[in-house]
Amino acid sequence: MSFENPYANEKLAKDYIRRSRGYDGRYLIRLLRRYLPTNRSILELGMGPGVDLDILSETYIATGSDLSEAFLEIYRKNNPGTSVILLNAIDLNTKDQFDAIYSNKVLQHLTREELHLSFQRQIDILTSRGILCHSFWKGDTSERDEFGCMYYTKELLWEIANNYSDVLLLESYAEMETDDSIVLIAQKR
Numbered sequence: 769m770s771f772e773n774p775y776a777n778e779k780l781a782k783d784y785i786r787r788s789r790g791y792d793g794r795y796l797i798r799l800l801r802r803y804l805p806t807n808r809s810i811l812e813l814g815m816g817p818g819v820d821l822d823i824l825s826e827t828y829i830a831t832g833s834d835l836s837e838a839f840l841e842i843y844r845k846n847n848p849g850t851s852v853i854l855l856n857a858i859d860l861n862t863k864d865q866f867d868a869i870y871s872n873k874v875l876q877h878l879t880r881e882e883l884h885l886s887f888q889r890q891i892d893i894l895t896s897r898g899i900l901c902h903s904f905w906k907g908d909t910s911e912r913d914e915f916g917c918m919y920y921t922k923e924l925l926w927e928i929a930n931n932y933s934d935v936l937l938l939e940s941y942a943e944m945e946t947d948d949s950i951v952l953i954a955q956k957r
């Protein structure tokens with residue numbers, strides 16, 4: 769069953785912005801640069817406060833998106849003139865195509881089934897040989913935690929991603945603790 773987005777209103781979004789201060793996806797974006805040349809188009813899913821969107825925009829033509837209108841409003845207010853869009857990572861209801869799709873700690877809010885649907889849609893909206901780059905919380909439980917997060921092992925992620933793409937990189941890394949996270953980079957077949 770889908771989990772209600774825990775960032776759905778302005779107060780929850782602002783709480784997250786406070787809690788996540790000091791964290792960013794610079795490490796992931798450095799890995800991504802090995803596979804995605806500069807000036808390509810990239811869509812970020814679940815941009816939240818937009819910290820990674822700003823870093824991605826240094827190198828790429830980046831479009832931010834989120835399911836939470838609250839995050840989009842806050843970002844628009846602080847960055848007048850920029851365009852960020854309301855998009856659910858499950859059905860990706862857009863006609864646009866991108867050379868890459870990026871997310872940092874977003875897809876763990878989806879059920880396993882929704883993750884499959886999301887990968888299928890991501891492949892649809894990628895240009896030829898486009899790149900995916902996503903991070904996940906690492907763990908071997910199949911239950912959601914109190915924050916609505918699903919956990920993944922490298923093996924399970926490889927199994928899912930390999931249905932839709934060629935896996936280029938699958939590595940553990942540390943976000944808050946040693947080896948608590950996984951980064952997946954894959955390419956459209």
Ligand SMILES: C[S@@+](CC[C@H](N)C(=O)[O-])C[C@H]1O[C@@H](n2cnc3c(N)ncnc32)[C@H](O)[C@@H]1O
Binds near residue numbers: 813815816856
């Ligand atoms: C843990 S926060 C991560 C935010 C940001 N990527 C970061 O690194 O700080 C999860 C984000 O995913 C968004 N989100 C949750 N479910 C989503 C969905 N189905 N589609 C798009 N975004 C979603 C939330 O609104 C929130 O912005």
